[in-house]
Amino acid sequence: xxxxxSIALLMAGAMLLSGCPKKHNVIxxxxxxxxxxxxxxxxxxxxxxxxxxxxxxxxxxNSMGADATGPLARRVIYFDFDKSExxxxxxxxxxxHARNLSSHPGLKVKLEGNTDERGTREYNIxxxxxxxxxxxxxxxxxxxxESQLTTVSxxxxxxxAEGDDEAAWAKNRRVELVYSP
Amino acid sequence: MNKRLTGLVAIAFLLFCSPTWAExxxxxxxxxxxxxxxxxxxxxxxxxxxxxxxxxxSEDLARSGRFKSMDRKDMIExxxxxAGISFDDWxxxxxxxxxxxxxxxxxxxxxxxxxxxYNVLTRQRLLGYEISANRPGLRLAGHQVADMVFEKxxxxxxxxxxxxxxxxxxxxxxxxxxxxxxxxxxxxxxHIVMQSNEPLMSPAWSPDGQRLAYxxxxxxLPSVYVQFLKTGxxxxxxxxxxxxxxPAWSPDGxxxALTLSTxxxxxxIYVLDVATQxxxxxxxxxxxxxxxxxxxxxxxxxxxxxxxxxxxxxRIGTQSGDKPRRLTFQGSYNARxxxxxxxxxxxxxxxxxxxxxxxxxDLRGRGDVQVLTKGRFDVSPSYAPNGAEIIYASRDRxxxxxxxxxxxxxxxxxxxxxxxxxxxxxxxxx
Numbered sequence: 001x002x003x004x005x006s007i008a009l010l011m012a013g014a015m016l017l018s019g020c021p022k023k024h025n026v027i028x029x030x031x032x033x034x035x036x037x038x039x040x041x042x043x044x045x046x047x048x049x050x051x052x053x054x055x056x057x058x059x060x061x062n063s064m065g066a067d068a069t070g071p072l073a074r075r076v077i078y079f080d081f082d083k084s085e086x087x088x089x090x091x092x093x094x095x096x097h098a099r100n101l102s103s104h105p106g107l108k109v110k111l112e113g114n115t116d117e118r119g120t121r122e123y124n125i126x127x128x129x130x131x132x133x134x135x136x137x138x139x140x141x142x143x144x145x146e147s148q149l150t151t152v153s154x155x156x157x158x159x160x161a162e163g164d165d166e167a168a169w170a171k172n173r174r175v176e177l178v179y180s181p
Numbered sequence: 182m183n184k185r186l187t188g189l190v191a192i193a194f195l196l197f198c199s200p201t202w203a204e205x206x207x208x209x210x211x212x213x214x215x216x217x218x219x220x221x222x223x224x225x226x227x228x229x230x231x232x233x234x235x236x237x238x239s240e241d242l243a244r245s246g247r248f249k250s251m252d253r254k255d256m257i258e259x260x261x262x263x264a265g266i267s268f269d270d271w272x273x274x275x276x277x278x279x280x281x282x283x284x285x286x287x288x289x290x291x292x293x294x295x296x297x298x299y300n301v302l303t304r305q306r307l308l309g310y311e312i313s314a315n316r317p318g319l320r321l322a323g324h325q326v327a328d329m330v331f332e333k334x335x336x337x338x339x340x341x342x343x344x345x346x347x348x349x350x351x352x353x354x355x356x357x358x359x360x361x362x363x364x365x366x367x368x369x370x371x372h373i374v375m376q377s378n379e380p381l382m383s384p385a386w387s388p389d390g391q392r393l394a395y396x397x398x399x400x401x402l403p404s405v406y407v408q409f410l411k412t413g414x415x416x417x418x419x420x421x422x423x424x425x426x427x428p429a430w431s432p433d434g435x436x437x438a439l440t441l442s443t444x445x446x447x448x449x450i451y452v453l454d455v456a457t458q459x460x461x462x463x464x465x466x467x468x469x470x471x472x473x474x475x476x477x478x479x480x481x482x483x484x485x486x487x488x489x490x491x492x493x494x495x496r497i498g499t500q501s502g503d504k505p506r507r508l509t510f511q512g513s514y515n516a517r518x519x520x521x522x523x524x525x526x527x528x529x530x531x532x533x534x535x536x537x538x539x540x541x542x543d544l545r546g547r548g549d550v551q552v553l554t555k556g557r558f559d560v561s562p563s564y565a566p567n568g569a570e571i572i573y574a575s576r577d578r579x580x581x582x583x584x585x586x587x588x589x590x591x592x593x594x595x596x597x598x599x600x601x602x603x604x605x606x607x608x609x610x611x
Contacts (some may be wrong), residue, residue, distance in 0.1 A: 100237030
């Protein structure tokens with residue numbers, strides 16, 4: 001049920017976007033909390049998002065979301081334990097980045113796969129890579145060129161949250177999209 | 182070129198082995214009921230020695246869990262040579278063995294340690310030995326005394342005078358500092374070998390104990406490095422696109438088994454000749470194949486694979502075309518195999534009651550599995566070079582700690598550090 005709703009949302013979003021007058025909006029602010037401070041974007045172009053605000057559109061509204069809350073501003077995809085399938089609630093996020101990347105072929109994104117702390121470290125590297133690859137495939141299926149995408153797995157080495165409980169683990173099972181110019 | 186320069190600067194900064202901060206404290210959490218009672222009498226020593234060799238020997242032996250060292254306070258006399266031992270008294274105090282000794286000055290800053298081991302019951306002298314050391318060498322000499330006593334009584338070579346490598350993580354998110362540390366086996370004498378603000382992983386000792394292979398994310402991508410401990414000189418041996426992980430040295434020290442990935446993220450095991458850079462693919466399966474470990478004859482690799490669903494342990498010949506054979510069948514998670522030095526046992530991580538624990542499999546008999554630890558997050562087992570103990574990473578009150586368990590599971594200890602998260606211990610060869 002939930003899946004159907006989000007697919008409908010996606011399609012609505014896609015139609016909305018294609019219906020809108022084309023502007024070239026490049027979105028690449030640095031990720032908060034990331035160490036890669038060196039990767040500042042060369043031409044920090046305007047960042048007016050074309051993103052759809054989820055809650056508004058369920059009511060059939062066409063309001064364009066603000067940058068801070070739109071799918072393009074969201075750059076972390078979370079996963080269930082031991083899973084690498086992209087959950088329906090992240091479909092709009094993936095679709096928005098896919099559109100952004102395919103309409104700006106010069107953009108590149110690094111997909112950083114991560115796991116929670118449980119299990120062996122090197123096997124977790126494999127699981128993190130599997131998650132990064134799941135996002136890579138989803139983006140390519142939606143038209144992103146292979147050369148725009150790279151993957152890296154940090155396994156359980158770079159947690160986003162600390163703690164030996166599910167609350168922390170849920171934040172750590174993730175793929176981060178890191179744009180570079 | 183630029184990158185290489187940066188690397189050199191980093192190494193220069195590391196050069197060499199700045200002594201670190203915190204020391205490890207050993208807590209025995211589960212002892213052995215039939216531990217051998219032994220008295221290590223304080224050695225006579227000049228004030229200049231300023232190091233208590235007998236105390237170290239006593240602690241080493243007690244720490245193994247196989248000995249019960251007599252408390253000094255209970256000693257009614259403190260002989261320094263065999264002639265001074267009143268065997269009847271020591272026997273009444275329930276000691277099976279006694280060690281006496283002296284530290285004698287040899288000029289400035291040099292000492293000779295003489296010691297003797299006696300069987301209290303038979304009054305037989307089992308060992309009489311002399312070791313020469315400078316002042317900083319007294320600690321090592323103490324470990325060597327403990328090694329000799331251990332071997333004489335138990336028939337197992339001691340591993341007190343060996344080293345371990347581990348990863349220590351300091352700081353809090355998002356500013357973490359990762360350190361590759363080498364210390365004595367008891368955690369004393371720690372030295373930083375490499376540090377980075379990005380993750381360091383999977384230290385692996387070369388068979389000659391002179392090099393460490395490890396994974397560094399210093400470029401925010403994984404690369405495998407080999408570093409000489411004496412000089413700090415290091416070489417990046419694998420920085421291929423994708424995954425570069427889990428280095429394991431071949432028994433001849435010439436090759437590394439590695440985990441690499443294809444463009445679409447399929448992890449498989451390869452063998453890299455370090456000198457020639459020649460690469461041979463060993464496994465070819467769509468699942469995750471990783472965590473390789475060599476057999477002693479260099480003819481096969483043990484590794485983790487989830488080709489059948491969850492991770493399980495397999496063995497494959499290094500000759501091309503060999504088919505892997507699955508070794509673990511109990512439970513849904515068995516990973517990261519390590520072989521005991523005589524290859525009679527394999528230690529690995531297993532999932533039991535929702536926790537990750539260290540287990541061992543009997544490789545000579547029917548493949549019986551014994552779960553050795555009781556933690557929730559016990560990973561990264563590594564055998565002592567004598568095979569008697571396994572060091573591993575655990576968690577204690579929300580912190581990463583190192584712990585030890587005897588290969589038969591009867592003795593358990595924790596190494597508690599005053600700061601940092603400790604991970605991935607790797608015990609050095611003799």
